[in-house]
Amino acid sequence: MSTFAFDVSHFLAGSLVLLSFFLLYQDRLPPLINIFAAQSLVLAVSIAWQAQTQNAPHLLVTAGIALCFKSIVIPFVLYRLIRDLRIHRTVETVVGIGPTMIAGMALVGLSMALMMRATSGIADLAREDLAFSLSVILLGLLMMVTRRNAVSQVIGFMSIENGLVLAATGAKGMPFVVEMSVAFSVLIALIVIGIFLFRIRERFDTVDVAILDRFRGERP
Amino acid sequence: MLVGNVLLCVAALIGVSCFAVWACRRPWANSAIYGASAVFCAVALAGAIAALVGGAASTLTLPLGLPWIGMHFRIDALAAVFLCVVNLGGAAAGVFALGYGRHEHAPQRVLPFFPAFLAAMNLVVVADDAFAFLLSWEFMSLTSWALVVSHDRSAETLRAGLIYIVMASFGTLSLLLAFGILAGPDGHYAFSWMRARGPNPNETMIAMFLVLFGAGSKAGIFPLHAWLPLAHPAAPSQVSALMSGVMTKVAVYAFVRIVFDLLGPIDWRLGMVVIGVGAVTALLGVLYALMQHDLKRLLAYHTVENIGIIFVGLGLALAFRANGLTAAAALAVTAALFHVFNHSLFKSLLFFGAGAVQAATGERDMDRLGGLMHTMPRTAVTFLIGAAAISALPPLNGFASEWLTFQAAFLSPSFPQWGLRLLTPASAAILALSAALAAACFVKAFGVTFLGRARSEAVNLARETDKASQFAMFALAGACGVAGVFPGFFTNLLGPVAQFLTAARIPAQAIAAPWSPLLPVAASHNSYSGFVIAGCLIVATAVVAFAIRLVANGASRRGAAWDCGYPDASAMTQYTAGSFAQPIRRVFATIAFRAREMVFMPAPGDTAPAEFKATLHDPAWDLLYTPVGKAVGFLADSLNRFQFLTIRRYLNLVFLTLVFLLTVLALWP
Structure with missing residues (x-):
């Protein structure tokens, strides 16, 4: 593989991680959705580039799915969702931006150290891709853990899926069926979560999960 | 095919x-x-x-x-x-x-x-x-x-x-x-x-202990036998017979298949472990059985004892094989497998008898039975044959296989290791003790259930069991007799198995003439002929019966039993299961089961009845099951908190676990 092709892939994967950091500290919902759309767009470009360099035309379909669903349909639906829920102007209280960012950097360091050791012996590009995708996954999880708003948790979940797809396309020869089913499962998750959010809101007047905890039946 | x-x-x-x-x-x-x-x-x-x-x-x-x-x-x-x-x-x-x-x-x-x-x-x-x-x-x-x-x-x-x-x-x-x-x-x-792979010695050792636990818990070795005396009596009797007589043998099969066939060479120390476990199981099994007054539970504990005898044979075979003494190993494995066969015969027979008694009287408690010999004579005869077989009385089959096990144990001086030379005679002595105790136990079981006088009205109303059950019991009793009188025929059939497991077999027995003796080692060593013994017993019995008929008055008459001078000859004054076992309880169970007896005498002038109380402690439950059960309960209680966390806590838990594991992986040397 030429150095140029490697550099471009590297750059795109790095951009995904950078956008994950954006997601981590953004505390208003509309920009959060924008960043997610941007991340999905970068992912689509990255997959298309992989299709080019790996000579794998079926990856173009994957890229198309990422582009259509994740950077257009899902953000659009989420926009409608927060508008209908009337939470598009709320500012979320994110626990300590500074510590969260430091934790995020530590996670990136961890995944680099781990993946570079674990994958010695395979192609360089795949190693970098795996390291970056693990970073994206861990950052998405961190986001889910630190946020209290259900919508931002959904976005964290979706960005985890972005990381998974990045890892899958970096490794050569992922079956197309797998990618399709992952894409559809994410869509279904979106639908289910959307419906649930409305139901929750109807019932409890909030989508703050900390407040939902009070209503759990098991707890005395 | x-x-x-x-x-x-x-x-x-x-x-x-x-x-x-x-x-x-x-x-x-x-x-x-x-x-x-x-x-x-x-x-x-x-x-x-x-x-x-x-x-x-x-x-x-x-x-x-x-x-x-x-x-x-x-x-x-x-x-x-x-x-x-x-x-x-x-x-x-x-x-x-x-x-x-x-x-x-x-x-x-x-x-x-x-x-x-x-x-x-x-x-x-x-x-x-x-x-x-x-x-x-x-x-x-x-x-x-x-x-x-x-x-x-x-x-x-x-x-x-x-x-x-x-x-x-x-x-x-x-x-x-x-x-x-x-x-x-x-x-x-x-x-x-x-079989082709052949695990290394450490793997062999771990796998053998796992198989001992796995197959042993199904077969009923001490202390994993705890379920057996509870579950076997609870099932219907034909199922009890299958579970006790057959399913435990399937567990023995699992042990033999994996340990002898799949594992390859085994250290002699592991053979010692199996011998020790078998001997302890045999002795404790029969002691447990002696303490019972529930007929089916007593039989279930005897299964534990016989599994112990089988495992002693298998352990001897392992130890002999580890030392290259293949002929002796073949003898031990033949003895164990012959006992497997024999035990399946007489244990099924005994459970059938117990089932017939239960169906006729509705009772399993021996202390409410008695005198069934008069109402159920055929069941009584077959039960007696089964009891004699399990007590290892010649000329029945239990004796033949236990005798073979002893013959294998007598070859222990050929062991190069002192540990085995000392352990083997000791476990043979324990086997002899448990065989004697088993005989005592079946004198109790048969005597209390079938002899004497009825202890409850249900016994007087009992009827002989049906023809199909009688046929099954007589067929098994006949099989016990055949296997005891012609053991050579069966050991010959076991020859290929011994060849397969130990690369040797015991000498082929002459079976053309029925009186030819069983020669497990060589003609110069011990021999046993079930046919000759059976013939002597029959002739002796016939002579005695004839002599009595000759001398005595032919008319039979029924008189009152001598009541030792007590005026109240109630049926409750007969020996019960508990009173029959009292001497053995005092000698052995004081240590094994911490048996204690207490007598409460009312004060002079008080008309309250005196009370006698005997207590037993089951070491398997006291030392193993109760502590383990408590530990599991404690762990479950402490982990119960995790049932009631919030979604965020669960997410945090997943996240922190993931990060922790990844960190461990990154730092792994």
Whole structure:
């Protein structure tokens, strides 16, 4: 593989991680959705580039799915969702931006150290891709853990899926069926979560999960 | 295709089981289901005998189970012997249940599971890969569990079922881990592959202990026997006979198959462990049995004792084989397998007798029985034959196989290790002690149940059991006699198995003339002829009977029993199970079970009755099960908090665990 092709892939994967950091500290919902759309767009470009360099035309379909669903349909639906829920102007209280960012950097360091050791012996590009995708996954999880708003948790979940797809396309020869089913499962998750959010809101007047905890039946 | 024939019988049994689900409430269902089970078992028995005599191994792979791997089945000499045991016991139980099953209150709870249980035991024996083996093993556990809890009205039965299913799961887990070790990093499940691979010594040791736990918990070695005396009596009697007489043998099969066949060379110290475990099991099993007054529970504890005897034989075989003494190993393994066969005969017979008594009187408690000799003479005679066989009295079969075990133990001076030279005679002495105690125990069981006078009205109303049950009992009693009088015939049949397991066999016995003796080692060593002893006994009995008839008055008369001068000759003043065992309880159980006796005398002038109280502590429960149960309960209580966390806490937990594991992985040297 030429150095140029490697550099471009590297750059795109790095951009995904950078956008994950954006997601981590953004505390208003509309920009959060924008960043997610941007991340999905970068992912689509990255997959298309992989299709080019790996000579794998079926990856173009994957890229198309990422582009259509994740950077257009899902953000659009989420926009409608927060508008209908009337939470598009709320500012979320994110626990300590500074510590969260430091934790995020530590996670990136961890995944680099781990993946570079674990994958010695395979192609360089795949190693970098795996390291970056693990970073994206861990950052998405961190986001889910630190946020209290259900919508931002959904976005964290979706960005985890972005990381998974990045890892899958970096490794050569992922079956197309797998990618399709992952894409559809994410869509279904979106639908289910959307419906649930409305139901929750109807019932409890909030989508703050900390407040939902009070209503759990098991707890005395 | 011998294995194909057996598998067809298995399929037919499963078909009968499915049919029974539909038919179980019809009036003819009992005869049809049990009759069909007995017939298919008899066909499989014929196939097994053909395989044993024919000698060639027969294999078959069916495209069932795991895709692309299938299930492997194989019949070799070892499997053929155990198939004979399973199907002989199954056919006998089927015939017995033709009559006995009519007493069943809820046939829909028993009928569908009985043929399935038989099919499962057959499948375990013919399985030739770990997957097929474990699947059949679990099938066997589950069907037998369903039979144990078939009378689920009492809390006692439910407790027995719970303990049984927990122990069965533990056993399967151990076997699963053992197969995991045997399969190695490549994970091939076929037995042929495991046999070829040959694990290293550490793997062998761990796998052997796992198999000892796994197969031992099903067979009932101490202290894993706890479920057995609870579950065996709880089931209907034909099932008790199968569980005690046959299923424990399937567990022995699992032990022999894995340890002797798949594991390869085994250190002599592990043989010592097996001998020690067997000896302790035999002694404690018979001591437990002596303390019982429930007839079926007493029999179940005797199964524990006999499993101990079998494991002593197997342990001796392992130790001899480890030292290259193949002829002695062949003798020990022949003795153990012969005892497997014999025990399946007389234990089934005894459980049939206990079942017949229970059906006739509604009682299992010996202290409410007595005098059944007069109302049920045929059951009494067959029970007496079974009792004599299990007490190892010549010329019956129990003596023949225990005698062979002793002959193997007498070869212990040829061991190079002092540990074995000392342990083997000690365990032989323990076996002798437990054989004597077993005889005492069956004097008690037979005497209290069948002799003396009736202790409850139910006994006077008892009727002799039906013809089918009588036929099954007399057939088994006859088999006990044949195996005892002509043991050479059976040891010859076991020759190929000994050859397969130990690369040697005991000398072929002359069976042309019926009086030729059994020569387990060589003509210069000990010999035993069951035929001669049986002949002497018959002649002596005939002479004595003739002499008495000659001298004595022919008329028989019935008089009052001498009452030792006491005016009240109530039936309750007879020896009971507890009072008969009191001397033995005082001598042995004071240490083994911390038995204590207390007498409460009322003050002079007080008219309250005096009270006598005997207490026992079960060491297996006190030292093992109760602490383990408490620990599990404590852990469950402390982990219970995790049931009630919030979603965010769960997410945090997942996240932190993931990061922790990744960090460990990154820092792993």
